[in-house]
Amino acid sequence: MDETFDYVIVGAGSAGCVLANRLSEDGKSTVLLLEAGGSDSAFFIKMPSGYGKVIGSPRYDWCFNSLPEPQLGGREIFTPRGKVLGGSSSINGLAYVRGHRQDFDHWRQLGNRGWSWEDVLPLYRKIENFHGMFEENRSRKGLMHVSPLSPHPLSLRLLQAAAEAGLPDGTDYNSGDPEGLGILQMNKWKGRRFSSAAAYLHPAMPRHNLKVVTGADVSRILIENKVAVGIEYVVGDSHLVARAAIETLIAGGAVGSPKLMELSGIGDADRLAGLGIPVAAHLPGVGENLQDHFNVGLQLRLKGVGSINEQMSGFRVMLNGARYLFTRTGILANSPAQVTGYAKVMENAASADIQLWGMPGSVRVKRGSNGENKLVMDQDPGVSLSFDQNRPLSQGFVHINSADPRAKPDILFNYLDASLDREVVVRGLRLCRKILEQPAFDACRDGSAGPDAAFETDDTVLDFARANGRSSYHLAGTCRMGAGPGAVVDDRLRVHGIGRIRIIDSSIMPAIVSANTHAATVMIAENGARMVLEDRHSALTA
Incomplete structure (x- = not known):
């Protein structure tokens, strides 16, 4: 059965x-939204601390693993991606972090018009309904609630220790060019x-012109004469076609x-x-340029104080x-x-080059009886205290290995391939230890x-990172915006060489x-939606 919508x-x-x-x-344009997963109504999705129960569950998570990583001793890295309404925003750690001014100015310097910090800041303000201390570059008018959490006493100790180690105090890490740690702002x-x-x-779901289909496994984009005209997809045993009269919009994320x-x-x-697979357009950049934040950190055992560890087991x-x-309060809320925020570990860095993460507890990944990965508290x-490298140079890929839409793709992050990334990781771990060694x-x-033996030399620090680092689940870059070789979409997110289709996601x-x-x-989607509507208006008035 074929259906036609303005946008698919x-x-x-x-x-x-x-x-x-x-x-x-x-209220007029007809829109079809296709999602492979199901409802986001599950209790552990709604509970802020419940993501350890849904990450690794095939019901809500694609449960990818990387190929063996060459620089990590051949370890395969667990790579969750949301398979549910809301996608990864329904299974993530709820952190709301905008990024640095330099990130977006760099995008603009690469030739992408409309993506500088000055361009995207109004979009960020449009997104958020911020419930913290109001500043000029924040907003209380958006659709996305952003709330600072109520910190555990150990989180306040982490802030004190960071200040004792020389990091700036009292930072709003969403200010555009921050250094120092602050209390997490959550969705x-x-x-x-x-x-x-x-x-x-x-x-939006009550709108008569919006149709949402869950359990929809998309097979392929329909392309006729170099123009995308719709989508083939499967629901249960039904093979369906949805045609797009105006545009097809791909928002499957950095893997999908x-x-x-x-x-x-x-x-x-x-x-x-x-x-x-018959070739519709030769775009060799598709699937290349995979980037992620490699995360590694340290845990400090404590005595005489409480942490969230003992609150997450037994009768407690x-x-x-x-x-x-x-x-709807307490540690489960x-x-x-x-705690998160930024620091500079390389002397010549133009801005902070690592993002720090603090938790008043300690967690590990445990393999379940069915092979699923679960996060469990000690x-x-x-x-x-852990960290991510802000701007890694190492790049990997996402590529299909079969023409079967049901087959999982190959994912390789290639973490620590670049020598600069290895140096930042060593310095970042030494800063984490310095903070945890403070009088606080x-x-x-x-x-x-962390083990003393791991900090004897830079080589042993790097070995510790290779053995213990993991994904931050921040996958990006596999359909790169730009012009020239390797670019997949232009700066209005239109796919090069194919008409009436855009990619709008990380x-x-x-x-x-x-x-x-x-x-x-979310900001990219707000900007992309604006571009779609602007171009539609221009076409109608031309």
Whole structure:
């Protein structure tokens, strides 16, 4: 059965929910939103601390793993991606972090008009309804609730220790060019997760001109005479076609979007021919330029103080659960990560080059009985401090290995391939240890932060990072915006060489932002929706 809509959107994640809202806002344009996952109504999705229960669950998570990483001793890196309304914004750590002014000015310097800090700051202000200390570059008028959490006493100790180590104090890390640590600003409202689906999609779903289909496995983009005309997809046993009268918009994220492009014949011609896929457009940059923030950190065991570890097991977790159920408050109403901010570890860095993460507890990844990955808290009191490199030079890829839409793609991050990345990781770990060694923790420390043997030389620090580092789940860049070789979309997000199709999600980032990617992806979608509507208006009035 064929249906025709003005706009067909693939993916109801951080970007797709925004697009569905903005493009159906006029009450006239017909919009179809396709999502492979299901409802986001599950209790552990709504509970801010519940993401450890949904990450690694095939019901809500694609549960990808990377190929063996050459610089990490051949380890495969667990790579969750949301498979649910709201996408990864329904299973992430709720952090709302914009990124640095320099990130977006760099995009503009690469030739991408409309993407400088001055261009995107009004979009960030349009997005957010900020419930913290009001500043000029923040807003209380947007659809996305942003709330500073109520910090645990150990989180305040982390702030004190960072100041003792020489980092600036009292920073709003969303100010544009920050250094120093602050309390996490969360996508939370009234004790519940406030995902992109909560902010944008659910308010729009009653509109008669918006249709949302869940459980929709997209097979390919329909292309006729170098023009995208719609989407083929499967729901259950039904094979369906949705035609787009105006545009097809791909919002599958940094894994899903390049996968769908290659399945549809858009990518490197030799690669596609080797898989028996007819070539619609030779764009060798599809799937290349994968970037992520490599995360590694330290844990400090404590004594004589409480952490969230012991609150998450036994009868205490039952008491905290009851408190959350009846009041939507307590530790379950917060993200376990409570502190973030920025520091500079390379002397010649133009701005802060690492993002720090503090948690009043310690967590590890445990393999479940069904092979799923689960985050579990340690039993004894502890505190954690980790970091991401803001602007990694190492790049990987996402590519299909089969013409079967059901097959998972190959993912390789290639972490620590660049020598600069290795140097930043060593310096970042030494800064984490320096902070945890400050007097703020003297009264309660129970041993060293990280094994002493790991800090004997720079080589041993690097070995520790190789063995313990992981993904920050901030995948970006696989359908890069720009012009020339390697670019996939132009600065209005239109796919090169194919008409009436855009990619609007984190995959278009020419360089990853110095932050969690959710806020920037929502901003990209707001900008993309504006461009779609502007171009439509221009076509009608031409």
